[in-house]
Amino acid sequence: MLPKLDGFYVCNKIREKDPFIGIIILTARSQEADKIAGFSKGADDYVVKPFSPRELVARVESLFRRVSMIRRNNNEIFMYPFKVDFNSRKFFKEDKEIELTHIEFELLKLFINNPNRAFKRDEILNIIWGEDYIGSYKIVDVNISRLRQKIEDDPTCPKYIKSIRGYGYRWEIK
Incomplete structure (x- = not known):
């Protein structure tokens, strides 16, 4: 009115x-x-x-x-406690920079740009490694595990990168 x-x-x-x-x-x-x-x-x-x-x-x-x-601020995303600067390819947790490999950064970017969306392992494999990648989708699990070690408070009980049994992974925001 x-x-x-x-x-x-x-x-x-x-x-x-x-x-x-x-x-x-x-x-x-x-x-x-x-x-x-x-x-x-x-x-x-x-x-x-x-x-x-x-x-x-x-x-x-x-x-x-x-x-x-x-x-979001141009090429940065602030998602407490994280900040991602896509231009400089830097990732921070509570203002402390965390060094990520190229693959880890690409995984993080995929998840953060798609919060709460579930991805199949083979979907992640195709997006990050490319459709012509020859190898096992277990490479996804290995890299997710490494990423969790760097960003989760307790990697054995992940808060951000959730496993979906028999399916894949999801970046969870509550």
Whole structure:
């Protein structure tokens, strides 16, 4: 109900400019079609009036936690506790640089650019080593293990690079 503008239009324009900014729509429109339109235009949450101030604060805090985890700045990604600089090919954990091999960096780049997406081992093999690579997909497991040794707090119980039994791996963001 903005004057002269449609809120869905504004939401869409904001999302085009910054895909990582948090957007909560506060509205009197309660129809399912309106909610779907809001989400399809890029809203992270949709709150119908009247609402409890405590509920709104909880929703804002939840969105803030998610949004503050991922920020892009040109050729850098900040994803607490990590920072990746693609131009210099440097990786940091809690502001401490961690040396990565070419393959480890490529794996990390694949995962960080696709958070929460599951990759099959052979898919990773084709993306990182190329479709003409001759050898076992176990090379993926070996390099994932090496990468975990460098970035995980406890490589035996990984928090970031999750194994999907019988399938492959996923970079997990909560």
